[in-house]
Amino acid sequence: MPTYKVAIVGAGPAGYFAAQAINNISDIDRSFAIDMFERLPTPWGLVRSGVAPDHPKIKTVSKVFEKIATGENFRLFANVEIGKDLTVEQLQDRYDAVIIATGSSLGKKLGIPGEDLRGSLSAANFVPWYNAHPDFSDVDVPLDSQVAVVIGGGNVAMDVARILALEPSELDPTDTADHAIDAFRKSSIRKVYIAIRRGPEYAAFTSPELRDLPKLEHTNVVVGEDEISAAIARVGETAEKDVKSNLDAMLFIAQNQKTEHERTIEFLFSHTPKQIQGNGKVEGVVFSTSATEVTIKCGLVVTAIGYNALDIPGVPFENGKVVNIDGRVKGNMYVVGWAKRGPSGVIGTNKSDASAVIELLRQDLNEPKNKSDVTELLQGKTVVTQKDWEAINAAEIAAGEPLSKPRRKGITWDQLMAHAEIYRF
Numbered sequence: 001m002p003t004y005k006v007a008i009v010g011a012g013p014a015g016y017f018a019a020q021a022i023n024n025i026s027d028i029d030r031s032f033a034i035d036m037f038e039r040l041p042t043p044w045g046l047v048r049s050g051v052a053p054d055h056p057k058i059k060t061v062s063k064v065f066e067k068i069a070t071g072e073n074f075r076l077f078a079n080v081e082i083g084k085d086l087t088v089e090q091l092q093d094r095y096d097a098v099i100i101a102t103g104s105s106l107g108k109k110l111g112i113p114g115e116d117l118r119g120s121l122s123a124a125n126f127v128p129w130y131n132a133h134p135d136f137s138d139v140d141v142p143l144d145s146q147v148a149v150v151i152g153g154g155n156v157a158m159d160v161a162r163i164l165a166l167e168p169s170e171l172d173p174t175d176t177a178d179h180a181i182d183a184f185r186k187s188s189i190r191k192v193y194i195a196i197r198r199g200p201e202y203a204a205f206t207s208p209e210l211r212d213l214p215k216l217e218h219t220n221v222v223v224g225e226d227e228i229s230a231a232i233a234r235v236g237e238t239a240e241k242d243v244k245s246n247l248d249a250m251l252f253i254a255q256n257q258k259t260e261h262e263r264t265i266e267f268l269f270s271h272t273p274k275q276i277q278g279n280g281k282v283e284g285v286v287f288s289t290s291a292t293e294v295t296i297k298c299g300l301v302v303t304a305i306g307y308n309a310l311d312i313p314g315v316p317f318e319n320g321k322v323v324n325i326d327g328r329v330k331g332n333m334y335v336v337g338w339a340k341r342g343p344s345g346v347i348g349t350n351k352s353d354a355s356a357v358i359e360l361l362r363q364d365l366n367e368p369k370n371k372s373d374v375t376e377l378l379q380g381k382t383v384v385t386q387k388d389w390e391a392i393n394a395a396e397i398a399a400g401e402p403l404s405k406p407r408r409k410g411i412t413w414d415q416l417m418a419h420a421e422i423y424r425f
């Protein structure tokens, strides 16, 4: 029975779902050996470094990933960056198929004056800072003003606003980075605006996330009822199900507003940012609205307006995504997940997407290549294997236990690698 060798680049949801789909096309006629490469010492992609720490249930999908990873046909090569430690061409040469699953991690910019002032940051830097991504532990996040503005109309904007407006003790039982919990404890921020360019009917939030907002125990959530009612009237009966559900969720928030808490999130629709003002640091944001121009005084601005994929030498990119037709890139290269589609869809979206791409891969298979093993190219490189990752994972969980946290994350590359080495012997 022929065994095909497949390399998956990126250990996020799309990479694991691709591995799962490959296992599903294995049968009596063919089997597959899967090698997954990940630049960080830790796998799980945005499930570890993106998903909000106060939403731990969503992270339980990692159990599915770990089940795939303990399969006999699976090897993890973490701490190996493709494009740096190995080239894509080397993988294409040695493997029957190479699947790019590297996501999109570069925050899009507004392109307005003042965006580079201190206190203006992208969610692409702020989120991995509070989630202990080892490349972002030094991000400068000034929390010394009363007001913060989050720009964007999707779930990432909502996560950012919520994290900024939570009572900090709510983060104690979570896996939020230690440095971020300390900073939030000292934070002066009490009011967080979410500024959205268009009307409520166009917002890209998903309704389960909106429905969670009124459950916040220590934060008021404010939405203009007239604005939502007007949007409901505009879309009428013909509105798509998702839009209707979102508007219903927003109307519920508007009609059940609380005012007793010290901390508030307020939605501002039809606000287009024109300029970030400040002298050396952020002091306010100027917006144009349907009627007039308004300035909101604030000391922190976080933009959450989408992501672009980071280039990898040897992979064609255009418009922030890998150039592809239905997931086929060129030769034996394929792409899945956010690197393929751009930053849209929830974790589960990557599963059906990966299955469809793997079906094309199955149709394209020829005779297996039978080339020598990739490990000969990695001599002298410290690779974090699945066993090493399990050691890091166990160490983090053990460190969290006395604090009633699901885990206490390593913050730096050195800390993470040290966990791996302690357990190696």
Ligand SMILES: Cc1cc2nc3c(=O)[nH]c(=O)nc-3n(C[C@H](O)[C@H](O)[C@H](O)COP(=O)(O)OP(=O)(O)OC[C@H]3O[C@@H](n4cnc5c(N)ncnc54)[C@H](O)[C@@H]3O)c2cc1C
Binding pocket: 009, 010, 011, 012, 013, 014, 015, 037, 038, 039, 040, 043, 044, 045, 046, 047, 050, 051, 052, 055, 058, 080, 081, 082, 083, 101, 102, 103, 104, 105, 127, 156, 159, 312, 336, 337, 338, 339, 344, 345, 346, 347, 348, 350
């Ligand atoms: C802030 C935020 C919050 C989110 N919250 C939710 C939520 O609550 N619920 C939900 O369903 N969805 C959520 N999502 C969406 C979800 O995270 C994505 O759908 C999913 O992670 C995309 O998977 P991916 O594998 O394509 O990319 P990623 O998860 O980004 O994984 C890509 C992986 O590739 C690695 N990599 C990159 N370059 C290289 C390279 N050159 N060599 C080797 N490895 C490389 C990266 O380190 C990373 O581990 C959220 C997204 C964000 C940004």
